[in-house]
Amino acid sequence: MYSTAYRTGRVGALRATDVGTQVTLGGWVHRSRNLGGLVFIDLRDIDGIVQVAFGTDWAAASVLAMAAAVGVESVVLVEGTVVARSDSTKNPEMGTGDIEVHATAMRVLGPAVTPAIPVARGKGEKMAAEELRLRHRHLDLRRPELQANLVLRHRLMQTTRAYLSERGYLELETPVLTKPTPEGARDYLVPSRVHPGEFYALPQSPQIYKQLFMVSGFDRYFQIARCFRDEDLRADRQPEFTQIDIEASFVSQDDILALAEGLIVSLWREAGFDIPSVFPRMTYAAAMERYGCDRPDLRYGLEIVDYTDAFREVAFNISQAAIDAGGRVRGIIVPGGAVWSRKQVDEVEALAKDAGAGGLLRLRRLDGKLDGPLAKFVDGVGAFDALPDGALMLFVAGSDRVSNPALDRARQECARRLAIVRDDDRQFVIVTDFPMFERDPATGALAAVHHPFTAALAADVAAHPDHPERWRAQAYDVVLNGTELGGGSIRTHDPVTQSHMFDLLGIGDREEQERRFGFLLEALRSGAPPHGGVAFGFDRIAMLLSGAPSLRDVIAFPKTTAARALFEQAPTRVPAADLKDLHIRSDES
């Protein structure tokens, strides 16, 4: 299959059944061992590594000399015979370890200077620093680990295409030069040469385009789409990233979620993991109540419990003040946490404080007795009798706005300290019924939780027409182990409702709405079907399935955390004449 003018095939698939065959192999010199009258070269291609032996019995002295002299990472062509290794010289750690190639001829097709960073590493040897790996990406990408990641990435892409195409979804492309969006993340802007002072933007997602496809009647669309956001980076965030973008017409939320589940199952199966075909559902409200977070990690319990009623009987200033102010007292029970030292609990508290809480109220039961600053206040309150021996309770008193993030952090930290999270556990959950809007605490302005095109639950709009902050959205997230894999919504397909949404979000007057989103509103007025969709972070999925610690390990040419490309040196200054053509003046240089 891999036979070409130069070679008979790849090296990695050679096995004992190939013994006796004459082969010509091309690849990189991974490592070599020169024993004098016998030279070994480990020859590497994307499929694997094979040992090539050069011995005086079968190779000319000149061939032996060439093998001894060639440097690592050079590209060579070797011709020889596949030979079985004797039992004592087999290498069980190599896929090709039962055989070797006795080379009779060799050519150096691409001699290599000494590599700036090592490709072959011995056991326990560290990789080069990431900065160097990015600067010499062509070498780093030779590492079998990174090659395996990109091979898996390819297979996930093909699985996605097959899964969606089989279900009638059309892979349609949308522009990369598009219109700046006032909402959301900062846009990457592209100046127009022919229209002085005007700019395109790179898409943050193909959101509006895919809705236009629905309006046009392409009722099942998908795209493996590149998206761009000019925001600060993280290990799991790149300025350009890839989404599996899906939209369909005449669908309900359940239609989309069933499709999403099926896609995730097939992707995980492609990577070798069998997972349940239906994921548990949880409302946003339940997730916040039980986990303090809209993407809960369900690999462990430590659920948040409301103790407000119990604390009504407790004459303790902090809890009383919080309850009187309309807040609640909620907490988590940490089994075995009673033995933690004061310092250890302080460290958990520091994280909760960091998340905005004033502090953690502590109570523990040790040797049957309640203990801690709260103990004498809660003595005799029945609700605390249930606290099991050896357990620690951590409470946050205050508004949910404060206690949710604080308890979320405390819960995660306690789980980590208890070492109850299994890395090989996979707990999927679909979170539904997100709120439509959230209020900016500073300005009181409404902002879309998902995006401005999301449809509200009709029942909520009918019940509370004047309280949009009480509306729930037909929006959903797919979550795995506390990480968001993707999310989506049913969209607004009525132009009047959509315009009303813009009003609520404070997006200008009608005239300005027409200027910014007129093409969408016009489309919706032209006969739009009900539609909705979902988008998954493809890089993140590839990262999870390959076990890579960073997005940079599943993207061939990633940017640094300063959004710089170290290999090709982008971004870069450009000649002044180029700027002039674009009607741009820079205040640098």
Next chain:
RNA sequence: GGGGGCGUAGCUCAGCUUGGUUAGAGCACUGGACUGUCACUCCAGAGGCCGCGGGUUCGAGCCCCGUCGCUCCCGCCA
């Protein structure tokens, strides 16, 4: 925008706490020896703007200030 970590040979790292001869090690590299290795082994050698700039000091890899780069986190990411 803010906070933490790192920056010494091609690579990975010691040395910095407590400033003081000629800055070390392993791997890689170069030369030599070696016919069953697979991180081959052995002998020898070469290799340094201690990120950059400034300051303190008789003297700075080491202390101070600034700056650049990489990285992790907060803000940000509809």
